[in-house]
Amino acid sequence: MPNTLSRATLSTVAVASAFTLVTACGSAPEDSASGGSDSGDFTPCMVSDSGGFDDKSFNQLSYEGLQTAAGELNVEPITVQSNSPTDYTPNLNNLVDQGCGLVVTVGFALADATKEAAEQNTDVNFAIVDDSSIELDNVKPLTYDTAQSAFLAGYAAASYSKTNTVGTFGGSQFPTVTIFMDGFADGVKYFNEQKNRDVRVIGWDVDAQNGSFTGGFEANEVAKNTAQGLIDQNADVIFPVGGPIYQSAAQAIRDANRPIALIGADADVYVSDPSVSDLVLTSVTKGLATSTEQVVKAVGDGSFDNTPYVGTLENDGVGIAPFHDFESQIDPALQGELDTIRAGIIDGSITVTSPSSPN
Missing domain, CATH: 3.40.50.2300 (Response regulator)
Structure with a gap:
């Protein structure tokens, strides 16, 4: 029997070990911050919440969206995994210091840390998954009905x-x-x-x-x-x-x-x-993977905006x-x-x- 609702199904693959993964507040390898030739020096980055990127759920899906977009833009992303809520702020600061052009924070638990980092670094773009509480020019909320x-x-x-x-x-x-x-x-x-x-x-x-x-x-x-x-x-x-x-x-x-x-x-x-x-x-x-991929590519193409994304049945989000x-x-x-x-x-x-x- 055909299942027309499957258009919105997310196909999730295992997180590949070949990708750079920085845990807690560790530093990324020096060459991780260099972007590929297609998008200049643009470096997309991501901070997980304490669930980690292998949660087989929203952290992993967001991670996959980042990796897909980075591959299409021919840039090297930096990902930082948080082991506890106390890692959120230092992990964000770590990525800003490494010259990230976009920092995606995964989960509403990072809202306070994201807002603080965005206010202090207005030249850096941010996107936050599952939170719409931040109203700043450089923060794009990614939410889902x-x-x-x-x-x-x-x-x-x-x-x-x-x-x-x-x-x-x-x-x-x-x-x-x-x-x-x-x-x-x-x-x-x-x-x-x-x-x-x-x-x-x-x-x-x-x-x-x-x-x-x-x-x-x-x-x-x-x-x-x-x-x-x-x-x-x-x-x-x-x-x-x-x-x-x-x-x-x-x-x-x-x-x-x-x-x-x-x-x-x-x-x-x-x-x-x-x-x-x-x-x-x-x-x-x-549609965590798709929405994350879209915002990463938008920043890579120079078309970032802070209009909230809302995933619905109509847009297959x-x-x-x-x-x-x-x-x-x-x-x-x-x-x-x-x-x-x-x-x-x-x-x-x-x-x-x-x-x-x-x-």
């Missing part, structure tokens, strides 16, 4: 569920996390309205804006126990939102020894992490991945229904909102 795509995933989860219970949980209660959870829960609600069903969502209350969170974005016992709590309430679809915490959810699912599907976030987790591919129903994707191995297990009518809903969201006949949606 994932409520739209999560709405589709919630509808699909409700359609697939055999227990009439689906669950979601997040890393920390930040807008970039809860926007997924809002859309997911609203998609389940829409399914119930359309099908006269009563599939319940556990782990998140849209009206109260509260639910289950692990307190961080690490794959650990807390994340596994949080997923287990949803499983114990009979959820047979689980949507973890927060980088690597899906890995802990996958462990809980395997331990449960009964059919439970996983929904990925940011990347198409079926592709980015084959170790859990047999569990992945679909993923709610963000968000989407849902194919059903992959689950395609034979879903309702044959589901894909057509999702195509209709997607079109309705784009033309405005179906309203999807979240308190955390980008302006």
